[in-house]
Amino acid sequence: MANSESKAKKSPVGDFFRALGSDCREIGTTWAEGDGKTKLSFLIFGIGPILRGRALVGALHLALEILLIAFIAGFGWQYFSKLLTLGTVETNASGRVTTYGDNSFLILLFGLLTLCALAALIFVWRMNVRENRTEELLLKDGKKLPDNHTDFLSLFDSHFDVTLLALPVLGVFVFTVLPIIFMICVAFTNYDATHQAPSKLFTWVGLKNFRDLFSFGQDGFGSTFLTVLAWTLVWAFFATFLCYFLGIAVAMLINKKGIRFKKLWRTILVMTIAVPQFVSLLYVGKLFAPDGLINGTLLKWGLIRSALPFWTNPMWARITIIVVNIWIGIPYMMLIATGLLMNIPEDLYESARIDGATPWQMFRSITLPYMLFVTGPFLLTQFTGNLNNFNVIFLLNQGNPKSMGMVGGAGGTDLLVTWLYKMTINDTNYKMAAVIGIMVFIVTAVISLVVYQMLPSVKDEEGFQ
Amino acid sequence: MNEKTSSMKQKRLIGNILSYILLILISLIWLFPFVGLVLNSFRSYRPEVEYGGMVDYLVPKHFSLDNYRFLFSGDTNYLRWYGNTIIIAFFVAALQTFIVLCVSYALSRMRFAGRTFLMRFWLVLGMFPGFLTMICLYFLLKQMGLTQAGAIPGLILVSVASSGMGYYVCKGYFDTIPKALDEAARIDGASRARVFFTMTIPMSKPIIIYTALVAFMAPWCDYVFASYIAFGHDKSYNVAVAMQRWVWTGDYQGYFTRFCAGGVLVAIPITILFMLLQNYYVEGVTGGAVKG
Numbered sequence: 001m002a003n004s005e006s007k008a009k010k011s012p013v014g015d016f017f018r019a020l021g022s023d024c025r026e027i028g029t030t031w032a033e034g035d036g037k038t039k040l041s042f043l044i045f046g047i048g049p050i051l052r053g054r055a056l057v058g059a060l061h062l063a064l065e066i067l068l069i070a071f072i073a074g075f076g077w078q079y080f081s082k083l084l085t086l087g088t089v090e091t092n093a094s095g096r097v098t099t100y101g102d103n104s105f106l107i108l109l110f111g112l113l114t115l116c117a118l119a120a121l122i123f124v125w126r127m128n129v130r131e132n133r134t135e136e137l138l139l140k141d142g143k144k145l146p147d148n149h150t151d152f153l154s155l156f157d158s159h160f161d162v163t164l165l166a167l168p169v170l171g172v173f174v175f176t177v178l179p180i181i182f183m184i185c186v187a188f189t190n191y192d193a194t195h196q197a198p199s200k201l202f203t204w205v206g207l208k209n210f211r212d213l214f215s216f217g218q219d220g221f222g223s224t225f226l227t228v229l230a231w232t233l234v235w236a237f238f239a240t241f242l243c244y245f246l247g248i249a250v251a252m253l254i255n256k257k258g259i260r261f262k263k264l265w266r267t268i269l270v271m272t273i274a275v276p277q278f279v280s281l282l283y284v285g286k287l288f289a290p291d292g293l294i295n296g297t298l299l300k301w302g303l304i305r306s307a308l309p310f311w312t313n314p315m316w317a318r319i320t321i322i323v324v325n326i327w328i329g330i331p332y333m334m335l336i337a338t339g340l341l342m343n344i345p346e347d348l349y350e351s352a353r354i355d356g357a358t359p360w361q362m363f364r365s366i367t368l369p370y371m372l373f374v375t376g377p378f379l380l381t382q383f384t385g386n387l388n389n390f391n392v393i394f395l396l397n398q399g400n401p402k403s404m405g406m407v408g409g410a411g412g413t414d415l416l417v418t419w420l421y422k423m424t425i426n427d428t429n430y431k432m433a434a435v436i437g438i439m440v441f442i443v444t445a446v447i448s449l450v451v452y453q454m455l456p457s458v459k460d461e462e463g464f465q
Numbered sequence: 466m467n468e469k470t471s472s473m474k475q476k477r478l479i480g481n482i483l484s485y486i487l488l489i490l491i492s493l494i495w496l497f498p499f500v501g502l503v504l505n506s507f508r509s510y511r512p513e514v515e516y517g518g519m520v521d522y523l524v525p526k527h528f529s530l531d532n533y534r535f536l537f538s539g540d541t542n543y544l545r546w547y548g549n550t551i552i553i554a555f556f557v558a559a560l561q562t563f564i565v566l567c568v569s570y571a572l573s574r575m576r577f578a579g580r581t582f583l584m585r586f587w588l589v590l591g592m593f594p595g596f597l598t599m600i601c602l603y604f605l606l607k608q609m610g611l612t613q614a615g616a617i618p619g620l621i622l623v624s625v626a627s628s629g630m631g632y633y634v635c636k637g638y639f640d641t642i643p644k645a646l647d648e649a650a651r652i653d654g655a656s657r658a659r660v661f662f663t664m665t666i667p668m669s670k671p672i673i674i675y676t677a678l679v680a681f682m683a684p685w686c687d688y689v690f691a692s693y694i695a696f697g698h699d700k701s702y703n704v705a706v707a708m709q710r711w712v713w714t715g716d717y718q719g720y721f722t723r724f725c726a727g728g729v730l731v732a733i734p735i736t737i738l739f740m741l742l743q744n745y746y747v748e749g750v751t752g753g754a755v756k757g
Contacts, residue, residue, distance in 0.1 A: 105604065109601070156656050157658065160657035160661070161571040161577045164567040164568065164570060164571040164661075165567070165568060165583075168567065171627060171628075172587070172626070175602060175605070175622075175623055176590055177590065179601035179605070180597065182601045183598055183600075183601060253484055253487060253488065258481050259484055259485070267740065268491075268492045269491070270743065271496065274735065274736040276682065276686050277686050278686050278708060279728035279729075280499070282708065282709065282724070283502050286721065287501070291519050293522075293523060297521060297522075299521065335746075335750060335751070339751040375754055384592070388595075390689065391688075417596060421596050421599075421689065424596065424599055424600060430600060434597065437596075440593070441592050441594070
């Protein structure tokens with residue numbers, strides 16, 4: 001497997017066409033050398049296996065063909081045929097009579113679904129051709145074909161993966177893949193508040209939205225996008241590494257020799273993981289509000305004259321959020337670090353101590369390298385997770401304070417994802433939300449890929465087995 | 466020599482005292498919000514007694530159970546929201562765990578065409594922000610009649626449908642179970658399915674509990690999607706959506722203390738459950754962190 005992987009890396013495009021070529025050749029030989037049953041199967045899927053006594057396999061292919069063709073012809077085609085224009089007939093409301101025209105949303109969604117159905121049909125056809133070929137070759141060798149009973153049982157043995165994965169893969173397709181393809185397409189349309197289906201049509205606009213994102217004029221998204229992106233990266237950096245190092249520090253503090261009630265300290269910290277975040281974060285958010293407990297107390301004690309702008313000044317809000325996030329992040333890191341720290345051989349420290357190393361030196365040359373090595377992948381997932389850390393930002397202050405200088409309702413602490421959310425919910429600016437979504441994907445993917453290549457512990461997946 | 470050991474002892478003592486002071490300080494900071502939450506929940510919201518919004522003192526002037534009484538009275542759908550969340554959490558935990566187990570076993574133990582492709586494809590899919598697809602999912606669910614009044618099954622469906630992608634921790638665990646065990650059983654004539662159900666699953670208790678626990682806790686925090694799907698239909702809210710509204714829009718009508726009471730009632734069972742299963746959780750996150 002490793003071999004084919006390295007080849008794919010060399011030239012994935014060339015590899016693809018080579019595979020396609022050999023596939024076509026195989027189809028050709030299947031047709032040329034095939035008997036009547038096989039040739040019939042090219043049109044009526046699975047008829048070959050049925051005639052050869054494998055009713056179950058054949059019936060499955062046939063059923064899929066009928067289902068897919070019925071879906072495409074009976075339902076999907078009317079949408080698929082309009083996919084290039086996304087509908088031309090406007091909904092007309094004259095007086096009290098409303099004549100509904102084309103619904104661009106439905107056309108796009110079901111058009112894409114039909115496209116997927118077509119791809120599935122081709123795939124099933126290919127499987128069906130291959131099935132015939134395999135059967136013929138087996139018969140030519142004088143071997144017997146497996147009977148229906150064996151075929152059925154293989155679903156729980158040699159083909160158990162099909163049984164296990166069928167439902168999850170289908171679920172991911174309908175509720176993740178299809179919506180994502182749909183939203184990627186929306187990024188190339190003008191679907192927004194003024195083009196709402198079903199009353200209005202929307203249509204393809206090419207790269208216009210992406211040009212808008214990088215335009216720096218009065219209404220352009222350019223400067224807002226860069227501000228939000230910069231804050232997203234800064235936030236992810238601080239949220240990840242502050243929690244990481246402080247978490248290790250707290251874990252070491254609790255692990256320290258001579259400290260008692262270790263379990264108690266850990267339990268207290270773990271409370272923040274146990275209590276649902278919407279309870280704790282909403283409360284903490286209110287603690288820092290202008291009329292909240294902290295400001296109230298400081299005012300009462302006469303330490304300040306007016307409320308500190310924890311949430312109302314962008315810079316204050318950013319720092320407050322990072323600080324509160326430490327409160328959430330430390331326990332989590334502490335739990336992980338506790339177990340890992342115990343794995344470090346004690347004699348390493350022992351010999352370091354004999355050589356007269358200070359605790360700081362020991363931390364720097366024993367603890368830290370070890371931790372960084374084992375938790376490399378974890379740090380990466382934490383970082384990308386923080387890029388998309390919706391809950392902390394949104395529950396604490398909803399990405400506020402809003403600023404006049406920013407478009408799309410963005411606020412000082414908005415991450416790309418919370419901005420995306422606001423544009424979807426408040427502005428119904430779906431096209432720009434989709435563009436932002438693609439940008440989030442690109443940022444995440446680039447960071448992941450670059451860092452992933454550098455991690456030693458992920459290169460050898462089978463190494464653990 | 467004697468002097469040196471005693472000075473070292475002294476140093477260690479000072480170090481320990483400092484550590485204890487630090488730990489106590491940390492504990493105070495970490496517990497403060499929870500103490501505040503509980504104290505606030507005992508402050509009455511009735512204007513003749515006390516104000517139910519935000520105030521600048523921590524300990525209520527009068528101890529009262531008004532907030533709790535309000536939650537259980539018929540004036541609010543709180544019990545209904547609570548029930549909704551329990552139903553969602555329960556179904557999501559059960560179904561999601563099952564799906565994750567299936568996917569993990571297939572990816573860990575079986576080698577089939579497209580396996581690496583599937584894993585990479587799902588990895589790439591996971592890089593898209595979840596909220597991107599919100600409107601599309603809303604529409605899909607609407608077509609099935611699973612929004613507003615039907616939001617509860619809709620939420621379960623969405624959470625469960627894509628759960629196959631979260632197989633990493635569980636697959637990592639399966640990878641550590643020696644393959645030789647499987648092979649021995651298969652030589653004795655056991656089918657894959659038999660191995661899966663009678664060997665692998667019973668051996669995976671920690672990871673099953675971890676997966677179920679995480680899946681069970683997630684719906685309690687699900688605000689974004691739940692509020693979008695249940696939009697405007699009060700009876701389909703879950704606690705997170707409802708409490709959110711109390712804090713953000715109801716705050717100045719004195720709903721803050723009622724939110725505290727509602728939050729306390731949510732937090733207590735979840736916290737107890739989590740504390741009981743803490744060890745499994747630690748094992749899961751540590752394993753997941755190391756293997757990525």
